[in-house]
Amino acid sequence: MTAAAANTILRTSRTLRRPSHVVATLFVVLLAAAVLAPLVSLAVIALAGDAEIWPHLAAYVLPKAITDTAMLLAGVAVLTAVIGIGTAWIVTTYQFPGRDALCWLLPLPLAFPTYIVAYVYVDMLDAIGPVQSAFRALFGYATAAEYWFPPIRSLPGAVFVMGLVLYPYVFLAARAMFQTQSASLIEVARTLGASRLMLARHIALPLARPALAVGLSLALLETLNDIGASEYLGVQTLTLSVFTTWINRSSLPGAAQIACVMLIVIVALMALERHGRRHKRFIVSARRARIAPRIPLKGRAGWIALALCLLPVCLGFILPAGVLVQEVVRRGLLFGFDTDLIGHTLTTVSLAAAATAIAIVLGLAAAICVRMVKSPLSNAGLVIAGLGYAVPGTVLALGLMTPLVSIDEGLNWITRNTAGVTVGLVLAGSSAALVVAYVLRFLAIATGSAQAGLARIPHEIDDVARTLGTRSAGIAWFIHLPMSRAALGGAALLVFVDCLKELPATLLLRPLNVETLSTYIYQFATRGNFEEGALAALLIVAVGILPVIHLTRFADIAPAPVASSSGR
């Protein structure tokens, strides 16, 4: 046994001496096991063989898939970071006309399923669309073959569409961090003669790093796991090769193998990022930070700030929403209202709400446990608990079926032996399967945000409370919960909206006769008629907007010149 391993065990066993720590560790381990269950069943499928497909994949599929995926991820990373961090910096640092409205307008593109925005842009910018038709009329071209026009169905097109839909992940994370950054640091830096750019580079951004890492990794994992938009726009991603291997090469084991390798690479990258900031602490102040007042921008500067922030809102939200409204009107979807939609909306909202509540409670509890115990075991548990987001939805759903059915078989065994009845697929055959899938898939958002929020509370506060006789549960309730409320609110919003939009796992796991808004839209889209689903798409947006507005208002901390007392 190596010294390091011995040391790890020693440290773990030492931290486990307190009974509350045993309970906390056990909780995190169990949560990790729940997330691991579908991944293990995936690994079991992968082990079933089919090694013979790898020479073919290596020769013809992977080189292209890896380059395309890498370029797509790099492009989306740059675009979401520039838009997300830039707009968050502007709305937290400056006061200008329209700034308050922008705070809730900027996250709105999140409410759109990515593939719907892809359809809208293809309709608009494709050869037959209004833009190119006008271009032809203007310059006297007879056909689209006579000139070159930047193709929207391309890798840059995919970067554009995904960047526009996914930047809110980064925006929300960056804004939450920027606006709670202490004024004193910024003032000290200013006194020392730092320019605004230097402030952003040397203070605001480094301090926001944990949150930005969470926001950016959510956006990138969403990009990586997307299948609808990238296939439609002709990008050959690795996730697409998982699907063609499964469906066309009829090799589920081969598909599972690719998915497992992807998962390992993702885990390695995430570990690398964590390793990079392992010795850094991101605590700002023991008291609730005094917020720097926003700098008023007058005249042209104010208008420029407004225009810069409005651009992503227009491209990512107003324009697609406008197209959908136009389709609703054109097709009379409002007057010939499909009454089924009311039921679908209720189903969607209740599933999403249940999953969000469970995910947030579990995520926060896990993050608090890890903070309390601080053992390598619980740290690893928390990382594993976030892996559901790192696999494509369909793959997670495939992996989840086996554990769910096994539990059902266990239940049937019990009822058969106690009451002599079989109850069928109680879990796998009901909406419970969907809630479980959503929670496991989006738990990463909850644990990530909770951890980022907790990281800003100094451990000294916990120690003081403990000295005063407060027990662990009391510290969690009276200190951790109130102080990470903003971060949790943002996480709840993301999880809720992600559940509303979730498609691949919902399609595969839903019980008989259950339709969500997302699956409703999809059935039209696959038939080349997505406009028929326009009203349902707007309903997702409408349901998603309410919490967005509520939460961004609630999170908009007023710049207070006087420090308030922390917690209670």
Add this chain to the structure above:
Amino acid sequence: MAAITFRALARASIAALIAAGSAGVAAAQSGEVNVYTYREQKLIQPLFDAFTKDTGIKVNVVSASSGLEQRIKTEGANSPADVLLTVDIGRLEDAVQAGITQPIKSSTIDKAVPAQYRDPEGHWAGVSMRARVVYASKERVKQDTITYEELADPKWKGKICIRSGQHIYNNALIAAMIAKHGEAKAQAWLTGLKANLAQKPSGGDRETARDVAAGKCDLGIGNTYYYPLMQNNPQQKDWADATKVILPTFEGGGTHVNISGVVLAKNAPHKAEAMKLIDWLAGDTAQQMYANSVYEYPVKAGIAVNPAIASFGPLKPDALPIVKIGQNKKAAANLVDKVGFDN
């Protein structure tokens, strides 16, 4: 005290479980049938409504785009699935391979569905057909007939549009080409077709049809039903008017068709109702509905196709046994990678 509470809790939860489960059991007693389908629900619902009206049997549906065979397999003995409806021959073969089917023994099916569109052992039966056709520009393409082989002719250089070669519709076409001409010839053909493309494969059949209308290309390859969808949409009528649909044929053969079909699940809890549904789907009412609401070709002889589809001319389906397409699916997928068709 604690033990009693625990026991009461356990008893209560078992009772709750049975109550929850009995909803499903009750469903098993009355006339119901559970359908897992790759067809979009809105599209197929009118058929099920008509079936319920005819027979009084309620139809419960779940639709998905992939993985239903796997779901039925994993659900195992407790699976509620009675019938699986698919839109591609490959999927039907996958279901048989997964061991989730049982033979459909029905004289109605044997009479209505031509042997070519049935599994010899009865594990699946086709209920409707779709053809993979050519959308051509009325203005720029003068010929009214074409062969699939001709699509690789250099005279079409830069003039053809198509979606990804890995999409199941194209996969089936390429598989048919391999079954007819062998892998080497099929590879040469696919390479030739690739060289003729106006742009990298992307989008769906509707984008392909639209690109032909916009003049981005002269020929597009797509399924039949998008044409009536364009015709029926006032904003898109002009696009439909600018294009014509040609039913291509293989050299010395007919037009490539794929089938949508049914499978009877191995553990079907409502087998009698399921058989009624399967027979009904091959009956006159359902076959007419397939023609007119889904714009597909009925498999049953003597049922008229929709006028919009009939305007393409009479369909002469290729004589290649449809099972051969499923058997060459994997080879077709590998060929697409090999020639870099989608790159």
